Amino acid sequence: DAGITQSPRHKVTETGTPVTLRCHQTENHRYMYWYRQDPGHGLRLIHYSYGVKDTDKGEVSDGYSVSRSKTEDFLLTLESATSSQTSVYFCAISHGGQGALQYFGPGTRLTVT
Amino acid sequence: RKEVEQDPGPFNVPEGATVAFNCTYSNSASQSFFWYRQDCRKEPKLLMSVYSSGNEDGRFTAQLNRASQYISLLIRDSKLSDSATYLCVVNLYSGAGSYQLTFGKGTKLSVIP
16 A cells, blocks of 8 residues: 555544645655545545655645645645535545646544534 | 436345446546446545456446446346445546536445345
């Protein structure tokens, strides 16, 4: 299995509070991604990173920000959580570019009440 | 037209049956094709890559038809452990020489004793 961990694995938070999810990899892969997965929508890309301090938006980036200060860590922040952000969040990594094979972390189940 | 389309299922099949999943993609410039498997409440994991000449891995056979922009996955002699959601994944050309890995919404398979 690819060396990817996510923390926390489960979180319940209240509307309006900030939340940060962490993705950590030990594979030294350049590319890292954050997805959310919801019933009926499949996996949707939130943000991705193509190197330290290099990030870009995906298709559902509104309400989310990311940071990557080290190769191994990619943080996803919900500045002010809303109930619509209740979802399962997956981090992924790839060695090549955005079109390359991706390996996923175990996921974080976030509930915003 | 959706970029990567799959029949959502569910497919309910008895043990030992043969089942086929189909997937169509929108962009003829796509270069790489994969099938991922996702167990309930788990992360997606690579099942197999799909090559132009077709490829087989044990009970699993993947085929690609570039002219029709169509991918298939055949599972022979279904096992209870094959119960999962199968995701069709394509690296779609997104312009300016870039590709983006794009996931179908998945087809759910339940193998029944």
